[in-house]
Every structure is written in structure tokens, then in C-alpha cells.
Amino acid sequence: MRVLLSTYGSRGDVQPMVGLALQLRALGIGVTLSAPPDREFSDLAAAFGIPFAPAFMPVREWVANARQAGSKLPLLAGEMVGAQYDALSAAAQDCDIIAATGLFPSTAAARAVGESLGLPYRHVSFCPLLLPSDAHRPFEYPGWPHPPEMTDIGALWRRNIEVMNALFGEAVNRHRRKLGLPGLDNVRDHIFTDRPWLASDPVLGPWSSDQCDAVQTGAWFLPDDRPLPDSLVAFLEAGTPPVYVGFGSMAMEASRDAAQVAIEAIRTRGHRTILFGGWAGLGLIDGREDCFAVGEVNQLALFRRVAAVVHHGGAGTTATAALAGAPQLIVPQVVDQPYWAARVAALGIGAAHDGPTPTSASFPSALEIALSTRTGRRAAEMAGSIRTDGAERAAQLLAEAAR
Template identity: 65%
Template sequence: MRVLLSTYGSRGDVQPMAALAVALQAHGVDVQLCAPPDQEFVALLDRAGLPLVPAFSSVREWVAMARRAALGLPRLAAIMVAAQFEVMAAAADGCDAIVATGLFPSVAAAQAVAETRGIRYVFASFCPLLLPSPHHPPFEYPGQPHPPGVADNRALWAFNVQAKNALFGEAVNSHRAAIGLPPLDNVRDQVFTHRPWLASDPVLSPWRASDLVDAVQTGAWILPDQRPLPSELQAFLEAGTPPVCVGFGSMPMSASKDTAQVAIEAIRAQGRRVLLLRGWADLALIDDRDDCFITGEVNQQALFGRVSAVVHHGGAGTTTAAAQAGAPQIIVPQVVDQPFWAGRVAELGIGAAHDGAIPSFDSLSAALRMALTPETGERAAAVAGTIRSDGATVAAKLLLDDLSRACEDHRARS
């Protein structure tokens, strides 16, 4: 059996798909994983022993090109749909199924490949807010604000169909026409399907049943990481009290030019040591005092259990990793689903939601005071024991069962 997994986005998109790939391999499945060929993702997949099918462009190169060219979202979508389709059409040779996530144009290309080949297709989301439901509104797209005065979630999700058609419809349908597929009057539902997978933890993000989609919540897809921490970092951790860890992953934090300085000064004011994760924000030390340390990408699973709190952007993966480690969290949300995760952390009592996307000394200090209380630490430790680690295994078995039933149905009809 052969399966193509496809994603295009940040590390938060790639790493969970790698977890699913490993789980499928454990069942003897031949897995192809299409992902951006950024060096950090190449290294991640190499450590996991997974073959990489390079996507049409690295994420960093794509973002830089999009900024230089100043193209609108519909034109960028058209480029991505066509380019990703070409890559995945070749990679799908002999495949029985495609599982896709990431940016919408890339997922639309994956769906079209599956449709042309007549094979099983699954869309996966890492956050419930991306899926239609009467229990929450959709995100607003640039240039497609919600209609004034409309608060009913069903009406907003109906408008979301129009918004996605306006932004992506021409790109998707033009390419479908070029490859001989019929046009769509609802690109969202064709790409998302009525039965998407929700690859998030049910404690951190419980899914409420909806008649708009029949989502299957598998639990978060967590890739086991056996890497030791760098020796210099080990020495820093052992030299004093557990530090507060600060890192914003793939968020450049471009609206906040002094993020590292603000974080260091606010944490020091709480009498704590500081550990910076450089990330795409390119955080840097502000002096040579020995209460601060900086490092690049490391094993979060090994690190987060050894810090007093984690200050981060609120990506689904980082939020889940910190929750699983029992580390109190301060989320400084930037985009898309990150305010949702910040709200969930606050609601669960396992950390604090920072007020706004740009931290100041006062605002971050207020969040730190809340997250560093003994009560928050105790609650974070209690919730840690409820976070599931088998989501990728559940999803792998679900896919294999689906394919097995499809084969049986085919034999019965033959």
C-alpha cells in the first residue's frame, strides 16, 4: 500500500505530517511526503527517516517572492495550485490515498490529483476553528471582511464559501479546466470535504458535533523526538533555577522590533533566568549576563519539562508540546488560529493569553505574573496527564481501515 502525504506551510504543518508518516510506516505502508524543501524541514524528515518529495518552492523563498512581486492572493493561489499539482501528480504514481493539509491552494492541488486518479482523499486540520461549525465563526480573509451586522455563525460560514470562491475560485477552476475536471461552485467544501480529520488534542481543543461537517477528531499528531539537548544548553539548565523559555517559531515578529529585549527585561523583573529560542524572529541576547542563554531549534519534548514557563506565539504544535510537558504558557498570538490557542490556555488555567500581538514590558509582565503562580503550575501539571500522544496512530489506523473497506467494496461489486 502506498500513501502520499502533502503539506505546504510552516514547521507546525510539516512536523505533524511527519508523525503520521512514521505511524503509517509502522504498519508497512510506503509513504511519500511532499513538503517545502526548507533546510529545517529536510533535516526534520531526515532524522525521522522519511523520504521528501520537494514542494514547488521553499516557504521562505515563496514568502520573499510574494513580497517582492506584490501579487494579490488570487494570482499567488493560481501559481501555487498549478505548481503543486505538477509535483504531486508525479508523486502520486501508484498511491492508494492522499492526505493533505497546509495552505488552501496546495490542498486544492492535492484534492485535484486525488480526483483525477480516483483515489481516497482526506483533508486534515490542526485547529477546529478552520472547520465549518455553528459553534464558532470563520476567520476573515484579507479583502473579504465579514458582512456588517452579521453575527450568526451559519450565515458567516455561508459567506465564507463566497470569500473562498472570490479568492481561490478562479485559480482552482482554471486549473481544473486545464486538466479536464469540471468547475466547482463551492471550492471550500470540495477541498475540505464533509468528513475532514481534526488532528488536535480533545482536551486542548474539543470538537463539538456539527451538521456542517462530520469531522473526525484523531488527537494531535506528535512526532517522537529522541534528540538530546545540546551540551551547552544542558549546562545552562543545570546551573540554576528553571528558566523561562521564549521562542516564536516561524513568526518573524516584524511588528515588534525589540521583542527579545522586552522579554528579557520582563522575565528578569520576575527574578527568573531566560532561555531564548532564536527562530524566524532572529531573537538575540541584549548583554553578556550569565542569566540568559540563546539556542537554535531544539527538542521541545526534552526541553519544556525543564523550564518554568514557555512564552510563544501559540502555534498548535508548540501549545500541545508545552501542555504535554506540564509547562505553564504565555501565548503572544500573532495570526490565524493563535488567538484561539491563547484563549484555550487561559480557559484551562494552564497559562496566560497575552493582551495583543506586540509585547511590552508591562503587558508581558502581567502575563508572566499570572503564568508563574503556583496554582497555574499545579494546573498545568494536572492537565499534562490528560494530553493524548496516540493521535498519529489513530489516524493511520483510520486510513488503513478506510482503504481496506474500499477494497472489500470493490471486490464485492466485481
């Protein structure tokens, strides 16, 4: 038996799939991972000995193209569906089932590969926000805001079908016709399927819906037993717990002074800072010894030793900080990140920054909430309720589906 895991997106889309791949391998199941051929992703797969099938192009290159294209999302979708289909169909030749997540055109390609080759297909989402539910409004695609007069959640989800048809329908159906597959009146529900998988923690992101019978497995964590670098350990032990600041795969183009704003506010509160550069290229603002720059490290081990975690609100970082018992301050940027910011605030384990741009006026008050005794106590209490068996459960479900 062999499983093709397909994803197209940032590290937050790739790393959980590597965690699932390891659980599949533990069951004696072969696995191939298809992900963007950016060096960080191919290296991640190689580090765990996971066979890697490159997707159609590096995601950083695609993101740069998307910025230049502006409102031409349907055009980009059309290019992705066809190119990704070619990449995935080659990778799937010896596979028995496909599980796919990431950008919608990529999952549409994976679904078409499954249909063309007669393979079962499972759609994966890492956030409840993206699946139809009576508990929340749909994600607003750029250029397609919710009509102010439309307040009924059911009506908004029905409109969401129309929006996704407008954005992706022509590209998906044009490619399906080329393959001899039937056209779709509702691309969203066909690609999501009537029983998608939701790989999020039930406490952090609870699920309820009369519209979608999702299977919530719990978050998929990638086991990491790497020790922290000696220089980082020395910094941690040289004083009180610092505040971690990192925005992962977010470029933070509207916040070029994000590092300075964060460090100055943290200093005002009497704390030190650990700064992760990431895609935003955050750097130290001076030579003072109360700040330390890190690269890619064992996040869970680090988060267990910090006073708070300031981040962008990706599903993986949010779950890891919650598992570590670290208070969070989320500065949400795109898609599901405002959802996770709101959840962290509602649970009392952190603060949600008001908007995507931290300033000297907005950031300190949110930081104060994250560093409060009450928030710290609540975060520590909740850590034990975060499930860590989500990838194991998903692997078992895949094994059963492929039999």
C-alpha cells in the same frame, strides 16, 4: 500500499506529518512526504528516513513573495495550484491514497491530483477554527473582515463560502477545467470534504459541529528521544527553572524588540531566560549569564524543565507545552494562534497576550499570570489528559481507507 502525505506551510505543518509517516511505517505501509524544499524540512524527513518529494518552491521564498504581493492573494493562489499540482502528481504516481494539509491552494492541488489519478483523498486540519462549526466564527482572511452587523455564526460560515470562492474559486476552477475536471460552486467544502480529519487534542481544541462531520484523531506528535545538549543541561542545572521564549516560524516583523521586552520582564520576575532564535532571529540582548540561546532541540524534554513557555501559539507548540505540563504565555500572530491563546487562557494553563506585539506595558502582566502558582498547578494537572496516540489512530484510518 503507499501513502502520499502532502503539506505546504511552516514547520508546524510539516512536523506532524513526519509523525504520521512514522506511524504508517510502523504498520508496514510505504509513505512519501511532499513538503516545501526548505533545508530544515528535507533534513527533518531525512533524519527519519522518510522519502521526500519537494513541493513547488521553498515556503520562505513563497512567504517573501506574498508579503510583496500584498492583496494579490488570488494571483498567488493561481500560481500555487498549478505548480503544486505538477509536483504532487509526480509524487503520487505509485501511491494509493493522499492526505493533505497546509495552505488552501496546495490542498486544492492535492484534491485534484486525487481526482485525476482516482485516488482517495483525506483533508487534514490542525485546528478546529478552520472547519465550519456552530461553536466558533470563521477565520477572517486579510481584506475580508466580518461585517459588523452579521453576528449569527451560521450566517458567517455561509459568507465564508463566498469569501473562499472569491479568493480561490477562479484559480481552482481554471486549473480544474484545464485537467478536464468539473468546476466547483463551493471550493471550500469540496476541498475540505464532508468528513475532514481534525488532528488536534480534544481537551485543548474540542470539536462540536452540526455543519461538519470531522474526525478528531488527537494531535500528531513526532517522537523525539534526542538528549538536550550538555551546555543547555548545564545552564538548566545552574539555577532555578528558566522561562523559554521562542516564536517558531513567525518573523515577528512588528516586534523587533520582542527579545528585549521578554528578557527584561522575565528578569524583573527573578527568572532566567532560554531564547530560541527561530525565523524572528531573536538574539541575546547582553552578555549576562542569566540568558541562554538555543537552536533546534527536543522541545518536550526542554519544556518539562522550564518555569513557563512564551511562544506564538502554533498548534504543535501549544500541544507540546500542554503535554509537558508547562504554563504558557501565547503572543498570537496569525490565523489559528489567537484561537490557541484563548483556549490556553480558558483552561487556566496559561495566559493570552493582548495582541501580536509584546511591549514593556503589556507583556509583564501576562507573564505574571503564566508564572503564578495557580497556573503552574493547573498546567501540571492537565498534562496527563493530553492524548499522544493521534498519529497512530490516523495511520490506522489511512490504512483502512486505502484497502
